[in-house]
Amino acid sequence: LLISFVSSLGFFSAGLVRGWSAPAIASIQGFNNYTDYTLPQGPLSREEISWICSVAPMGAAIGSVMSSFLLHNYGRKVALMVPSFIMILSFNILALAFYSGSVEQMIFARIFNGLAVGITVPSGQIYITECVEPSVRGLLGSLPAASMALGIMICFMIGTGIPWHYLSFLCGAVPVIEFTLLAFMPESPTYLLLKNREDVAYKSLLWLRGNRQRHIVSKEFQKLKDDVQGILQEGRSGPPKKLHFSELKKSQVYKPLFIVTMITVFQQWNGVFAILFNLTIIFEALTLPISERMATILIGVVQFVMTLGSVFIVDKAGRRVMLMTSGLTMALANAVLGATFYLQKNSETYNSTTSLEWMPLFSLMLFIIGYSVGYASIPYVILGELLPNRLRGALGGVVALVHMLSMFVCVKLFLNMEAVIGFEGAFWSYAVITLFGVIFVYVLLPETKGKSLA
Numbered sequence: 001l002l003i004s005f006v007s008s009l010g011f012f013s014a015g016l017v018r019g020w021s022a023p024a025i026a027s028i029q030g031f032n033n034y035t036d037y038t039l040p041q042g043p044l045s046r047e048e049i050s051w052i053c054s055v056a057p058m059g060a061a062i063g064s065v066m067s068s069f070l071l072h073n074y075g076r077k078v079a080l081m082v083p084s085f086i087m088i089l090s091f092n093i094l095a096l097a098f099y100s101g102s103v104e105q106m107i108f109a110r111i112f113n114g115l116a117v118g119i120t121v122p123s124g125q126i127y128i129t130e131c132v133e134p135s136v137r138g139l140l141g142s143l144p145a146a147s148m149a150l151g152i153m154i155c156f157m158i159g160t161g162i163p164w165h166y167l168s169f170l171c172g173a174v175p176v177i178e179f180t181l182l183a184f185m186p187e188s189p190t191y192l193l194l195k196n197r198e199d200v201a202y203k204s205l206l207w208l209r210g211n212r213q214r215h216i217v218s219k220e221f222q223k224l225k226d227d228v229q230g231i232l233q234e235g236r237s238g239p240p241k242k243l244h245f246s247e248l249k250k251s252q253v254y255k256p257l258f259i260v261t262m263i264t265v266f267q268q269w270n271g272v273f274a275i276l277f278n279l280t281i282i283f284e285a286l287t288l289p290i291s292e293r294m295a296t297i298l299i300g301v302v303q304f305v306m307t308l309g310s311v312f313i314v315d316k317a318g319r320r321v322m323l324m325t326s327g328l329t330m331a332l333a334n335a336v337l338g339a340t341f342y343l344q345k346n347s348e349t350y351n352s353t354t355s356l357e358w359m360p361l362f363s364l365m366l367f368i369i370g371y372s373v374g375y376a377s378i379p380y381v382i383l384g385e386l387l388p389n390r391l392r393g394a395l396g397g398v399v400a401l402v403h404m405l406s407m408f409v410c411v412k413l414f415l416n417m418e419a420v421i422g423f424e425g426a427f428w429s430y431a432v433i434t435l436f437g438v439i440f441v442y443v444l445l446p447e448t449k450g451k452s453l454a
Contacts, residue, residue, distance in 0.1 A: 003131045003208060006185055008147035009178035010080055010120040013087050015151020016171040017113045018276060021053045022296055023159025024167060026280035031292060039101045048103055050415045053277040055107050056114030057408035061401050063118020068397030071123055076130065076188045079123035083116035084175040084182065090116065091172030098165035116175075118404050122383070122396035129384030130188040131208050133220075145377030149307035152276065156300035160293040189221070193228045256386040257395050259444055261402050263323070263382070266437030267375045268406035270330045271430035274414035275367070281415075282364075285423060287344065289357040302365050306372030318447050319378050326374020327438035331431045333367035338427035345422070379403075385448040 029043045044052070063083065070079035094109035124144055151174075159167045186208060192201035202221050209217050275282065279299060283292040290298075310322070317325075340360040387395045417426040 003185060004128050004143045006178065006181045007080060007124045007128050008144050009174065009181070010084060010124045011144035011147040012151040013084070013171070013175050013178065014117040014120055015148035015153075016091075016155050016174060017056055017087075017117050017151075018148070018273065019152035019155030019300065020113075020159065020167065020171065021056075021277040022279040023156060024164035025049055025052070025278075026292070026296075027159070027164040027167075031280055031284055039098075039103070041101060044103065046415050046419075049278075049281070050412055052103070052106055052110055054408050054412035056110045056117065057273070057404045057411060059111035059114025059116075060118030060121070060404035061114075061408060063115040063120075064122060064397050064400030064404055065118075066115070066397075067119045067122045067400060068394045070119065071126065071191075071397070072394065075191050076123060076127040077182060077185055079119060080127060081179055081182045083119035083123070084179040086112055086116040086119075087175035088172050088179070091168050091175075095165045095168035095172070098163070098168075114404070118400060121380070121403070122400040125380045125384055126396055127188055130190040133209075145310075145380060146304070146308045149304040149372065149376065153297075153300035153304040156296050160296055189224060190228065193225060198225070253388055253391060253395070256388070257398065260379070260383055260386055260395075260399050262440055263379050263437070263445070264399055264403035265406045266327070266434065266440065267379050268403065268410050269430065270327070270371065270375065270434040270437065271334060271410065271414075271427065272330075272367075272371050272375070273407050274411050274426075274430075275364070277411050278414055282423070285341070286360045287357055288361060290361070295361055298361070299364055299368055303368045303372050303376075306369045307376045310373045310377055313373075319382055320441060320445055320447050322374040323378050323441045323445065324374075324438050326370050326378075327434050327441065329370025329373075330367050330375070331434040331438070333363050333370060334427045334431035334434060337363040337367065338424040338431065341422060341424040341427065345424075382445075382448050386446075 025044070028039065029049075067079055070082060090109045090112035094106060094113065097103075097105040097109065128144065155167070155171070158170065162170075186204040187200070189201040189205040189208070192198075192204060201224075202217075205221050205224070206214070206217050209220070276299075279296055280292060283295055288295055313322075337360060340363060343356075383396055383399060387399075414426060417429070421429075
C-alpha cells in the first residue's frame, strides 16, 4: 500500500500537468469569471494555445523512450526519482515565464513537464505491478489513475481562483515530496531477480510485505523465482537488456504489444485530453446555466469521484467489460455533445429553450464518467499484466511512446478540427473512433484479471 501511495504521487503530479492548461489558459486569456493575468504582449493566439497545450504530450513521448533506458539500466526506483526532479524544475520555469513574458519559455517548460510524465507513467505502473500482491494488483494498480484524476481536480479547483503563475509554483512543490519519499523505498524484487541479485530481492520482498512471517514471504519469493526462471527457460526472457527487433517477431511479444498499444491509441482518440486541456475554451463556446469556473471544477470533481469508485470494482467486473462499457458511454456522450454544438449553431428552438442549457454540461459529465470507469485506469493495469515479464520495461516504453504521440496529435489538432469542421464535427469524429475501440476490445483483448505476471 505504501509503495502504491508513493508511486501515485508521480501520477498526481502528472494530473497537475494535465489539469494545468484549462485554468491557466483561462487566466492568461482573461476569460469571464477568471483572474486576468495576461502576458505583457496580450492574450495568446489560438496557435500559441494549441502548442502550449500539446507540447507536454510531445515531451512525454520523448520521456517514454527514456523510461526504457532508466528501467533497464537503473531500476524502477531511479526511473521514478528522475522525473520527479525534472517536474520540480519545469514547473518553476513555467511559473517564471509570467515575469519574463516569454511564450517560448512556457512551451519549453511544458515540454519538460511532459518529459517527466512520459517517464513516470510506465515506470510507476510497472513498479506498482511488480511490488504489490497479485490478489490486490487490480485494486492498487488502479490507484495511479485515481491519483491522476485527483491532481486534475485539485488543479481545476485551485487554478480557477489564483493567478496561473502561482498555480505553477504550487504544482512544483508536490514532486519534492515524492522525490524525498522514494529515497526510502526498496527496488522491485522482480527487477532484482532479473539482475541476479537474489539476496537483495528477498530483503526487498520482506520489506514490502511488512516483515510478516518469514515462511509466508519465503513461499511467495519462491513462486516469484519460479516465475522468473520459467520465462528464462522458455527463451522468452533473460537478463534485462535492450529490445531487439528479433524479439518483435515472437507471437508472445508482438500480439500483446499490438493489443496494449492500440488500446492506448483509442484511449487518446476518444478525445478525453483534447477536452480536458481545452475545457475552458469549450465552455467559452457554450451557453451554460452556471459559471465557467464552477463548470470546470464540477468536471474535475466528477472525474475524481468516478475514477476513485472504479478502483473498487476493477477486479470484480474484469478488464474487458469495463473497457467496453467505458467506450460505449463515451461514444454516446461525444455524439450528444456534438449534437449540442450543432443545434446551438443551427436551431432557434434550442437556443430559446432554457432547460437545454444543461445538455452540454451533462454530456461532458457523462463522458468523464465513462472515461473514469474504464479507460482512465484499465490500460495501465493491462500494460503490466499482458506484456512479457523481462521485456515489460522496454515494451512499456514503446507503448508509452505511442500513447503520448497519440495524445500530442489529438490535442494539437483539436482547435484545427474545430476551425475546419466545428466542435460538432470534432466530437462526432471522436464518437466514431471510440466505437471502433469497443469493437477492438470485444474481438481481441483477452481477460487478464488475476493473471500471473510470468
